[in-house]
Amino acid sequence: MIRIGVLALQGAVSEHIRSIEECGAEAVVVKNTSDLDLVDGLILPGGESTAMRKLIDRFEMLKPLRQFAAAGKPMFGTCAGLILLAKNLVGYDFAHIGVLDATVERNSFGRQVDSFETKLEIRDIAEDFPAVFIRAPHIVDVGENVEVLARFEGRIVMARQGHLLGCSFHPELTDDHRITAYFTGMVKETLAKTVHL
Numbered sequence: 001m002i003r004i005g006v007l008a009l010q011g012a013v014s015e016h017i018r019s020i021e022e023c024g025a026e027a028v029v030v031k032n033t034s035d036l037d038l039v040d041g042l043i044l045p046g047g048e049s050t051a052m053r054k055l056i057d058r059f060e061m062l063k064p065l066r067q068f069a070a071a072g073k074p075m076f077g078t079c080a081g082l083i084l085l086a087k088n089l090v091g092y093d094f095a096h097i098g099v100l101d102a103t104v105e106r107n108s109f110g111r112q113v114d115s116f117e118t119k120l121e122i123r124d125i126a127e128d129f130p131a132v133f134i135r136a137p138h139i140v141d142v143g144e145n146v147e148v149l150a151r152f153e154g155r156i157v158m159a160r161q162g163h164l165l166g167c168s169f170h171p172e173l174t175d176d177h178r179i180t181a182y183f184t185g186m187v188k189e190t191l192a193k194t195v196h197l
Protein backbone atom coordinates (compact mmCIF):
# COMPACT_ATOMS: atom_id res chain seq x y z
CA MET A 1 0.00 0.00 0.00
CA ILE A 2 1.29 3.48 -0.75
CA ARG A 3 1.96 5.82 2.12
CA ILE A 4 0.95 9.45 2.04
CA GLY A 5 2.05 11.77 4.81
CA VAL A 6 0.41 14.91 6.12
CA LEU A 7 2.73 17.53 7.60
CA ALA A 8 1.30 17.77 11.09
CA LEU A 9 2.94 20.77 12.71
CA GLN A 10 -0.14 23.00 12.57
CA GLY A 11 -3.42 23.26 10.65
CA ALA A 12 -6.09 21.00 9.14
CA VAL A 13 -4.42 17.61 9.51
CA SER A 14 -7.07 15.07 10.55
CA GLU A 15 -9.40 15.80 7.60
CA HIS A 16 -6.57 15.05 5.16
CA ILE A 17 -5.79 11.80 7.00
CA ARG A 18 -9.41 10.72 6.63
CA SER A 19 -9.49 11.66 2.96
CA ILE A 20 -6.26 9.73 2.22
CA GLU A 21 -7.70 6.66 3.92
CA GLU A 22 -10.94 7.03 1.93
CA CYS A 23 -8.76 6.84 -1.19
CA GLY A 24 -7.30 3.51 -0.10
CA ALA A 25 -3.81 4.70 0.82
CA GLU A 26 -2.07 4.56 4.19
CA ALA A 27 -1.99 7.94 5.92
CA VAL A 28 1.02 8.92 8.03
CA VAL A 29 1.15 11.84 10.46
CA VAL A 30 4.47 13.59 9.72
CA LYS A 31 5.90 15.49 12.67
CA ASN A 32 9.62 15.23 12.05
CA THR A 33 12.28 14.28 9.53
CA SER A 34 12.23 10.58 10.33
CA ASP A 35 8.46 10.45 9.70
CA LEU A 36 9.15 12.09 6.33
CA ASP A 37 11.44 9.20 5.38
CA LEU A 38 8.49 6.81 5.68
CA VAL A 39 6.23 8.39 3.06
CA ASP A 40 5.92 8.26 -0.74
CA GLY A 41 4.11 11.59 -1.01
CA LEU A 42 3.31 14.50 1.30
CA ILE A 43 0.35 16.82 1.82
CA LEU A 44 1.04 20.26 3.30
CA PRO A 45 -2.26 21.27 4.91
CA GLY A 46 -4.04 24.58 5.30
CA GLY A 47 -3.58 26.58 8.45
CA GLU A 48 -1.31 29.53 9.00
CA SER A 49 1.80 29.56 6.83
CA THR A 50 3.79 31.85 9.14
CA ALA A 51 3.16 29.61 12.14
CA MET A 52 3.94 26.51 10.10
CA ARG A 53 7.23 27.98 8.91
CA LYS A 54 8.27 28.71 12.51
CA LEU A 55 7.62 25.09 13.43
CA ILE A 56 9.38 23.80 10.31
CA ASP A 57 12.44 25.76 11.42
CA ARG A 58 12.13 24.64 15.03
CA PHE A 59 12.08 20.98 13.98
CA GLU A 60 14.81 21.56 11.35
CA MET A 61 12.62 20.31 8.54
CA LEU A 62 13.17 22.96 5.85
CA LYS A 63 16.12 21.24 4.17
CA PRO A 64 14.57 17.74 4.38
CA LEU A 65 11.36 19.11 2.83
CA ARG A 66 13.34 20.68 -0.01
CA GLN A 67 15.21 17.41 -0.50
CA PHE A 68 11.92 15.50 -0.56
CA ALA A 69 10.78 17.71 -3.45
CA ALA A 70 14.17 17.53 -5.19
CA ALA A 71 13.99 13.73 -5.05
CA GLY A 72 10.86 13.95 -7.20
CA LYS A 73 8.49 12.78 -4.47
CA PRO A 74 5.00 14.23 -4.90
CA MET A 75 3.92 17.12 -2.70
CA PHE A 76 0.49 18.70 -2.49
CA GLY A 77 0.03 22.06 -0.78
CA THR A 78 -3.48 23.18 0.14
CA CYS A 79 -4.07 26.82 1.08
CA ALA A 80 -1.27 27.65 3.56
CA GLY A 81 0.50 24.59 2.13
CA LEU A 82 0.42 26.24 -1.31
CA ILE A 83 2.11 29.29 0.24
CA LEU A 84 4.81 27.00 1.67
CA LEU A 85 5.46 25.44 -1.76
CA ALA A 86 5.61 28.63 -3.85
CA LYS A 87 8.88 30.05 -5.14
CA ASN A 88 7.66 33.65 -4.90
CA LEU A 89 5.35 35.37 -2.44
CA VAL A 90 3.85 38.78 -3.13
CA GLY A 91 5.17 41.28 -0.57
CA TYR A 92 7.91 39.00 0.80
CA ASP A 93 11.52 38.73 -0.27
CA PHE A 94 11.81 35.07 0.73
CA ALA A 95 10.11 31.77 0.05
CA HIS A 96 9.48 28.86 2.42
CA ILE A 97 10.08 25.48 0.74
CA GLY A 98 10.17 27.41 -2.54
CA VAL A 99 9.85 24.66 -5.16
CA LEU A 100 6.64 25.38 -7.11
CA ASP A 101 7.36 27.81 -9.93
CA ALA A 102 4.56 30.20 -9.06
CA THR A 103 3.96 33.58 -7.47
CA VAL A 104 1.40 33.39 -4.70
CA GLU A 105 -0.43 36.17 -2.89
CA ARG A 106 -1.78 35.56 0.61
CA ASN A 107 -5.28 36.39 1.84
CA SER A 108 -6.52 37.26 -1.63
CA PHE A 109 -10.23 36.87 -1.21
CA GLY A 110 -11.37 39.57 1.17
CA ARG A 111 -10.78 40.18 4.84
CA GLN A 112 -9.63 37.72 7.50
CA VAL A 113 -13.15 36.61 8.41
CA ASP A 114 -14.08 35.73 4.86
CA SER A 115 -14.66 32.19 3.82
CA PHE A 116 -16.93 30.76 1.17
CA GLU A 117 -17.73 27.66 -0.81
CA THR A 118 -18.09 27.50 -4.58
CA LYS A 119 -18.26 24.88 -7.33
CA LEU A 120 -15.10 24.74 -9.40
CA GLU A 121 -14.28 23.19 -12.74
CA ILE A 122 -10.92 21.47 -12.34
CA ARG A 123 -9.11 20.13 -15.38
CA ASP A 124 -8.88 16.30 -15.43
CA ILE A 125 -10.55 16.07 -12.00
CA ALA A 126 -14.06 17.50 -11.71
CA GLU A 127 -16.59 19.78 -13.33
CA ASP A 128 -18.22 20.79 -10.09
CA PHE A 129 -15.81 20.40 -7.18
CA PRO A 130 -17.13 21.90 -3.91
CA ALA A 131 -14.20 24.14 -3.00
CA VAL A 132 -14.00 25.73 0.45
CA PHE A 133 -11.93 28.92 0.58
CA ILE A 134 -10.76 30.17 3.99
CA ARG A 135 -8.63 33.32 3.99
CA ALA A 136 -7.27 31.81 0.83
CA PRO A 137 -4.26 32.73 -1.26
CA HIS A 138 -4.30 32.74 -5.07
CA ILE A 139 -1.68 32.14 -7.73
CA VAL A 140 -0.79 35.38 -9.45
CA ASP A 141 1.50 33.89 -12.06
CA VAL A 142 3.04 30.56 -13.03
CA GLY A 143 6.22 29.46 -14.82
CA GLU A 144 6.04 27.75 -18.20
CA ASN A 145 6.30 24.23 -16.74
CA VAL A 146 3.24 24.77 -14.59
CA GLU A 147 -0.19 23.67 -15.76
CA VAL A 148 -3.17 25.70 -14.55
CA LEU A 149 -5.92 23.31 -13.40
CA ALA A 150 -8.54 25.71 -12.06
CA ARG A 151 -9.50 29.35 -11.87
CA PHE A 152 -12.05 31.20 -9.78
CA GLU A 153 -13.24 34.59 -11.06
CA GLY A 154 -10.26 34.60 -13.42
CA ARG A 155 -7.70 33.94 -10.68
CA ILE A 156 -5.61 30.78 -10.69
CA VAL A 157 -6.58 28.62 -7.72
CA MET A 158 -5.05 25.24 -8.62
CA ALA A 159 -1.92 24.27 -10.55
CA ARG A 160 0.44 21.38 -11.15
CA GLN A 161 4.12 21.26 -11.99
CA GLY A 162 5.06 17.61 -12.55
CA HIS A 163 5.13 16.04 -9.08
CA LEU A 164 4.04 19.25 -7.34
CA LEU A 165 0.38 20.15 -6.86
CA GLY A 166 -1.09 23.20 -5.17
CA CYS A 167 -4.52 24.67 -4.56
CA SER A 168 -5.89 27.74 -2.81
CA PHE A 169 -8.80 26.00 -1.13
CA HIS A 170 -9.41 23.12 1.32
CA PRO A 171 -10.35 19.96 -0.64
CA GLU A 172 -10.32 17.89 2.58
CA LEU A 173 -13.24 19.75 4.16
CA THR A 174 -15.93 18.09 2.05
CA ASP A 175 -16.82 14.44 1.42
CA ASP A 176 -15.67 14.77 -2.17
CA HIS A 177 -12.35 12.92 -2.35
CA ARG A 178 -11.63 13.36 -6.06
CA ILE A 179 -8.69 15.72 -5.53
CA THR A 180 -7.08 13.46 -2.92
CA ALA A 181 -7.64 10.54 -5.31
CA TYR A 182 -5.90 12.53 -8.06
CA PHE A 183 -2.91 13.18 -5.78
CA THR A 184 -2.89 9.51 -4.75
CA GLY A 185 -2.68 8.71 -8.47
CA MET A 186 0.34 11.05 -8.83
CA VAL A 187 2.06 9.22 -5.97
CA LYS A 188 1.32 5.83 -7.55
CA GLU A 189 2.68 6.97 -10.94
CA THR A 190 5.88 8.24 -9.34
CA LEU A 191 6.39 5.00 -7.43
CA ALA A 192 5.81 2.93 -10.56
CA LYS A 193 8.49 4.95 -12.38
CA THR A 194 10.95 4.63 -9.49
CA VAL A 195 10.53 0.86 -9.29
CA HIS A 196 11.31 0.50 -13.01
CA LEU A 197 14.59 2.45 -12.81
Ligand SMILES: NC(=O)CC[C@H](N)C(=O)O
Pocket residue numbers: 045046047048049050078079080081083106107134135136137
Ligand atom coordinates in the same frame (compact mmCIF):
# COMPACT_ATOMS: atom_id res chain seq x y z
N1 LIG B 1 -6.83 28.44 5.21
C1 LIG B 1 -5.57 28.75 5.11
O1 LIG B 1 -4.69 27.88 5.01
C2 LIG B 1 -5.26 30.19 5.21
C3 LIG B 1 -3.85 30.56 4.84
C4 LIG B 1 -3.41 31.77 5.65
N2 LIG B 1 -4.23 32.91 5.34
C5 LIG B 1 -1.93 32.06 5.40
O2 LIG B 1 -1.61 33.06 4.82
O3 LIG B 1 -1.12 31.29 5.78
